Structures are given as structure tokens and as C-alpha cells.
Amino acid sequence: MxxxxxxxxxxxxxxxxxxxxxxxxxxxxxxxxxxxxxxxxxxxxxxxxxxxxxxxxxxxxxxxxxxxxxxxxxxxxxxxxxxxxxxxxxxxxxxxxxxxxxxxxxxxxxxxxxxxxxxxxxxxxxxxxxxxxxxxxxxxxxxxxxxxxxxxxxxxxxxxxxxxxxxxxxxxxxxxxxxxxxxxxxxxxxxxxxxxxxxxxxxxxxxxxxxxxxxxxxxxxxxxxxxxxxxxxxxxxxxxxxxxxxxxxxxxxxxxxxxxxxxxxAGGGRRDSLAFQLVRTRLLVLSSPGPRQLLPALPAQGTPAQRYGRALVLARTGHPRQAEDLLRQLHASDPDRIMYRIDLAQQLLEQGRREQGLALLKATLVLYPGDLAVGRAYAEALLAAGRDRDARDVVLALLRDETARTPDLYALWARSTSRKGPAWETRFASAEAYYLQGNLPLAIDQLEQALALKGLTEYDQARIRSRLEFFKARQAERTKRE
Known part of the structure; x- marks a missing residue:
């Protein structure tokens, strides 16, 4: 960037x-x-x-x-x-x-x-x-x-x-x-x-x-x-x-x-939420160049947000078991909280307990179908486990929500098809990612490569051509303005 x-x-x-x-x-x-x-x-x-x-x-x-x-x-x-x-x-x-x-x-x-x-x-x-x-x-x-x-x-x-x-x-x-x-x-x-x-x-x-x-x-x-x-x-x-x-x-x-x-x-509206405090703490930890320095302000017996922040710091500084213990405590006290479930699953995955991590993410996606954070975490974990087709299905379900369509999600779709899935689909997904990043030349190049592949169905060809024509029209407008 x-x-x-x-x-x-x-x-x-x-x-x-x-x-x-x-x-x-x-x-x-x-x-x-x-x-x-x-x-x-x-x-x-x-x-x-x-x-x-x-x-x-x-x-x-x-x-x-x-x-x-x-x-x-x-x-x-x-x-x-x-x-x-x-x-x-x-x-x-x-x-x-x-x-x-x-x-x-x-x-x-x-x-x-x-x-x-x-x-x-x-x-x-x-x-x-x-x-x-x-x-x-x-x-x-x-x-x-x-x-x-x-x-x-x-x-x-x-x-x-x-x-x-x-x-x-x-x-x-x-x-x-x-x-x-x-x-x-x-x-x-x-x-x-x-x-x-x-x-x-x-x-x-x-x-x-x-x-x-x-x-x-x-x-x-x-x-x-x-x-x-x-x-x-x-x-x-x-x-x-x-x-x-x-x-x-x-x-x-x-x-x-x-x-x-x-x-x-004024009429009794909510002043604050735990979700906000967790996100704020997460942002502070993830953006800190020296997360260990945050530990004094994040006591193990503090508020849920402080304990969550402490778990994130421990995870980032090489203490996965301590991070897992804190996250398990938080999860036990608030079992439906998405952030606890995802971060606990991540700790399980990083410690090699893949099936436990995948099971927790799958159960969370059942609880919150279509949730972008859960879906992305689950798709990433499936890819790491070599279950590319399952990851692809999860990503395509997320892409049904138009507001969730980001370059990162399209790139995840491309990754889910790069090893086992049709080559044209990998290039098609990559083209969409490049387009959203504002890189029309690369988007056009990906679709032209896709169209040159053998074995395309008529439907696949029509889909690729439609987007290719759209991208070329946008590129022509940009060139004319310049």
C-alpha cells in the first residue's frame, strides 16, 4: 500500500x-x-x-x-x-x-x-x-x-x-x-x-x-x-x-x-458497549510497535476489554498458552462473543490443534451465518488445512453481500481456486481484486488470460467477456480524461 x-x-x-x-x-x-x-x-x-x-x-x-x-x-x-x-x-x-x-x-x-x-x-x-x-x-x-x-x-x-x-x-x-x-x-x-x-x-x-x-x-x-x-x-x-x-x-x-x-x-440510550471497548483495545494492541509495554495497563483481573487486550499482547509476544488460557476464561463467561471465539480458534490453530480450531470456527459460522469476520477466519483456516473447495464455498457465500466485496475477499477467492479450482476462476477473482484496487490494466490482463484458457464453457466465456468489456470501457474513459 x-x-x-x-x-x-x-x-x-x-x-x-x-x-x-x-x-x-x-x-x-x-x-x-x-x-x-x-x-x-x-x-x-x-x-x-x-x-x-x-x-x-x-x-x-x-x-x-x-x-x-x-x-x-x-x-x-x-x-x-x-x-x-x-x-x-x-x-x-x-x-x-x-x-x-x-x-x-x-x-x-x-x-x-x-x-x-x-x-x-x-x-x-x-x-x-x-x-x-x-x-x-x-x-x-x-x-x-x-x-x-x-x-x-x-x-x-x-x-x-x-x-x-x-x-x-x-x-x-x-x-x-x-x-x-x-x-x-x-x-x-x-x-x-x-x-x-x-x-x-x-x-x-x-x-x-x-x-x-x-x-x-x-x-x-x-x-x-x-x-x-x-x-x-x-x-x-x-x-x-x-x-x-x-x-x-x-x-x-x-x-x-x-x-x-x-x-x-435524551431517553436512556446506550452510552457504551463491550464490543466497542474490545475493538478499541484490539486496535491499540495491533497498532502498537511494542505491545509488551501495554501489559501494565492490561491487568489479568481487569475488565473484559483489558483481559482481552492482555491475551492479544501475550499472543503477539510468544506466550500462546497464556493467551489461550485468558481467552478460554473470556469465552466461558461470554460464550457467544464472536471476538473471543475467533481469537481462541486462532490460538488453537497456531498451536497445531487444527481440528479443534476448525470446529470452533465452523460452529461460530453456524451461529452467525454470513458474518464477514467469522467467514474470513474460517476460509483462511480451511485453506491452511488444504480444504480449498470448502474455503471457496465459504468465500462465495460471503461475496453475496455486496457491501462485503473488498479486494482482500476477492484475493481470498483467488487463493481458494489457485491449487485445485478452475484456472479461469482464479484469474477472474484476481481481476475483481485489481479492479477494486484501481488497477485496471492488471484487471484487464487477468481477464484476457482467463479468456485464452481452453475448456471454458459458453457461460464462463460470456461471464468473462462481460466483465472484460466493462473494464475496457472504464479504461477508455480514464485514458480519454488523461
Missing amino acids: SKTLPRTLLAVLLATLFPFVVYSDSGPDRLPDFGDSAGALISPRQERALGEAFMRSVRRQARLVDDPLIHTYIRQLGRKLVAASDMPAYPFSFFVVEDSAVNAFAGPGGYIGIHTGLITAAEYESELAGVMAHEIAHVTQRHLLRAYESARQMSLPTAAATIAAVLLGAAAGSTDAAIAGATAVQAGSIQYQLNFTRANEKEADRIGIQMLAGAGIDPSGMPAFFERLYQSNRLYGAGNIPEFLSTHPVTSDRMAETQERAREM
């Missing part, structure tokens, strides 16, 4: 992508009139395509957390919030960016990015959920798409120059130059968009608080977290301002309004 995409550059990239999407149906000199803020600024199909392109760009330029347990928790929390929104059927996708900055962002098409720094900075689940609800509200209230209005009078050369400045600067690793180039071309437009976004922060707060209450989560988590960030900004000065405050300015007036709205909506 390449280095993490700076949030400032990402904001500029978003700002420049919006006016780019719909050139083809407009005249030669100006972007089209998109209508007012309350209208349909972009078709659902265009928005989806833009969101997918945005996500591929993020995967190319940022380091994403691929830990299935962390990813699954964030997806589940996000889905709970979306279910309480006024767009419960909208296809939101949630992902975690490996970045210590305290921040989150909403991209086009409902793609919501959560920084690892935000997860570890939050003290309770309601605080993390408050930020996520705020970002979801930016999407449901169409704040991102309203940025089209500032691009009405932008000429195509200006838009093209801006995109070129950002993309060339990012490709060269000179993000400062990219931002400077973009600012020189359309500083006024970007400033307008930033101001416009600030004007909608209060609306996102209000809708987000309603979302929290509807999801059964304590709405005071949002203002409590904002207050802590605000106080840290005052304490440490502008030079150390949390990233979230840079992109989501918090004033004393806005904070007071948010606190008042939270009080009005």
Missing part, C-alpha cells in the same frame, strides 16, 4: 471530482446546470459510479485497515445508524483508514471513512457513533452533492487543470504542490465549498443526534466528544488542532446547540 492520503488532499480531490463526472452530456465550454439544492443534482447511477471511483482512489492512495473484526464492527455500527436515518435503504459503505489523526469523512456514494485515531480517541461507543452519525447526515442531507452549485460557472479547462494538479501532485508524492496547484486554479470555488460545508455542520449535528436517539444510542456522546476536542484545541493551540476540527469547525455556539439538542433527545 502507498502512504496514507492526507485529508486536505482528499478534500480537494473530492471538490474537483464532482464537476468532472457529467461532462460528456454537456456543451463544450461549461458544466451543466445541476438545479437547486433541493433538486436531483446527480442521478443515482452517476452517484454510485462516482462513489465507486472514489473508493478505488482511496484504496490506491491510503492504507486501509483490513482486520475483519474491526471492519465488521464498524460496518455493523454504521448499519445500525443508517437504519435510524431517513435513508435506511441507501447503500452506505464504511471503512477504516490507518491514520492516527482524529477524523472521519463522507465521500460520494455513501462511502464513510473512519480514522483509527478517531476510534482510539473515543472513550465510549456513543462518541464514535456521534461522529459517524454526523458524517452519515452529510450524505442523507445531500451536502456533498450541493457542491455542484459552485461548479456551474467553471469552465472545462479550469476543471481539467485542477484535477491534473491534484492527480499529478499525488502521483509524485508532492501533496503540497498538488494543493497549491489546485488552489491557484480554483481557490475561489474551493473556498466557497468549504464555507458551504460549514454552513451545513449544524444541520448534520441535528440530524445526527436524531439518528443516535433512533438507534438507541445516547445522543450526548456527540457533544461530549466535540467538547473534548474543543478543549484539547484550546489547551494545545492551533498548531496541534485535531484534524476533525479542521474539517468540521466547532464553535462555542454550535457546541451549545448540540448539547441542548442532545438533552432534548
Whole structure:
């Protein structure tokens, strides 16, 4: 993976992508009139395509957390919030960016990015959920798409120059130059968009608080977290301002309004959850360069999250039996907890007790069919045991969930067929993984290799050709833009 995409550059990239999407149906000199803020600024199909392109760009330029347990928790929390929104059927996708900055962002098409720094900075689940609800509200209230209005009078050369400045600067690793180039071309437009976004922060707060209450989560988590960030900004000065405050300015007036709205909506919502504390602890341990140093803060007789963290540290520092003992204790006290079951199974597998580990994972998948974390862990274990076809069946079942389709899962599908499964399927799965990573040339190459193989059925050929034509069309569009 390449280095993490700076949030400032990402904001500029978003700002420049919006006016780019719909050139083809407009005249030669100006972007089209998109209508007012309350209208349909972009078709659902265009928005989806833009969101997918945005996500591929993020995967190319940022380091994403691929830990299935962390990813699954964030997806589940996000889905709970979306279910309480006024767009419960909208296809939101949630992902975690490996970045210590305290921040989150909403991209086009409902793609919501959560920084690892935000997860570890939050003290309770309601605080993390408050930020996520705020970002979801930016999407449901169409704040991102309203940025089209500032691009009405932008000429195509200006838009093209801006995109070129950002993309060339990012490709060269000179993000400062990219931002400077973009600012020189359309500083006024970007400033307008930033101001416009600030004007909608209060609306996102209000809708987000309603979302929290509807999801059964304590709405005071949002203002409590904002207050802590605000106080840290005052304490440490502008030079150390949390990233979230840079992109989501918090004033004393806005904070007071948010606190008042939270009080009005208060009604016994959940402040915290063990799942959040386990994920937060897991993230702290897995991201620590020296996990052994964490042991004093993770007593063997502490809270479940502390004991879980201690087990992870012991597992990472060469003490598998001690880790297993702690995980068995936790599992006995909370037998249906997915995280305990998966990590206990991993310890059994790593100690050579393969059948016990596989049995525990299989039983867990029966309890939680379709769970991404369980399914991936089970498929990996099956592959290690040489049961490739069984692993393939597990992966294909997971891929039925469109929101679970990540490069890692497609790569796992490819691995499950690389030794025993049809060669075309290995290349087909690899092509899908490359496509989601934004690498169209390699995706096309894999499908062309697949199509050249002998023994393909007519159905196989049709399936490969269909995706190959789609990838080539996307590549032609990209080449034309460049």
C-alpha cells in the first residue's frame, strides 16, 4: 500500500471530482446546470459510479485497515445508524483508514471513512457513533452533492487543470504542490465549498443526534466528544488542532446547540458497549510497535476489554498458552462473543490443534451465518488445512453481500481456486481484486488470460467477456480524461 492520503488532499480531490463526472452530456465550454439544492443534482447511477471511483482512489492512495473484526464492527455500527436515518435503504459503505489523526469523512456514494485515531480517541461507543452519525447526515442531507452549485460557472479547462494538479501532485508524492496547484486554479470555488460545508455542520449535528436517539444510542456522546476536542484545541493551540476540527469547525455556539439538542433527545440510550471497548483495545494492541509495554495497563483481573487486550499482547509476544488460557476464561463467561471465539480458534490453530480450531470456527459460522469476520477466519483456516473447495464455498457465500466485496475477499477467492479450482476462476477473482484496487490494466490482463484458457464453457466465456468489456470501457474513459 502507498502512504496514507492526507485529508486536505482528499478534500480537494473530492471538490474537483464532482464537476468532472457529467461532462460528456454537456456543451463544450461549461458544466451543466445541476438545479437547486433541493433538486436531483446527480442521478443515482452517476452517484454510485462516482462513489465507486472514489473508493478505488482511496484504496490506491491510503492504507486501509483490513482486520475483519474491526471492519465488521464498524460496518455493523454504521448499519445500525443508517437504519435510524431517513435513508435506511441507501447503500452506505464504511471503512477504516490507518491514520492516527482524529477524523472521519463522507465521500460520494455513501462511502464513510473512519480514522483509527478517531476510534482510539473515543472513550465510549456513543462518541464514535456521534461522529459517524454526523458524517452519515452529510450524505442523507445531500451536502456533498450541493457542491455542484459552485461548479456551474467553471469552465472545462479550469476543471481539467485542477484535477491534473491534484492527480499529478499525488502521483509524485508532492501533496503540497498538488494543493497549491489546485488552489491557484480554483481557490475561489474551493473556498466557497468549504464555507458551504460549514454552513451545513449544524444541520448534520441535528440530524445526527436524531439518528443516535433512533438507534438507541445516547445522543450526548456527540457533544461530549466535540467538547473534548474543543478543549484539547484550546489547551494545545492551533498548531496541534485535531484534524476533525479542521474539517468540521466547532464553535462555542454550535457546541451549545448540540448539547441542548442532545438533552432534548435524551431517553436512556446506550452510552457504551463491550464490543466497542474490545475493538478499541484490539486496535491499540495491533497498532502498537511494542505491545509488551501495554501489559501494565492490561491487568489479568481487569475488565473484559483489558483481559482481552492482555491475551492479544501475550499472543503477539510468544506466550500462546497464556493467551489461550485468558481467552478460554473470556469465552466461558461470554460464550457467544464472536471476538473471543475467533481469537481462541486462532490460538488453537497456531498451536497445531487444527481440528479443534476448525470446529470452533465452523460452529461460530453456524451461529452467525454470513458474518464477514467469522467467514474470513474460517476460509483462511480451511485453506491452511488444504480444504480449498470448502474455503471457496465459504468465500462465495460471503461475496453475496455486496457491501462485503473488498479486494482482500476477492484475493481470498483467488487463493481458494489457485491449487485445485478452475484456472479461469482464479484469474477472474484476481481481476475483481485489481479492479477494486484501481488497477485496471492488471484487471484487464487477468481477464484476457482467463479468456485464452481452453475448456471454458459458453457461460464462463460470456461471464468473462462481460466483465472484460466493462473494464475496457472504464479504461477508455480514464485514458480519454488523461
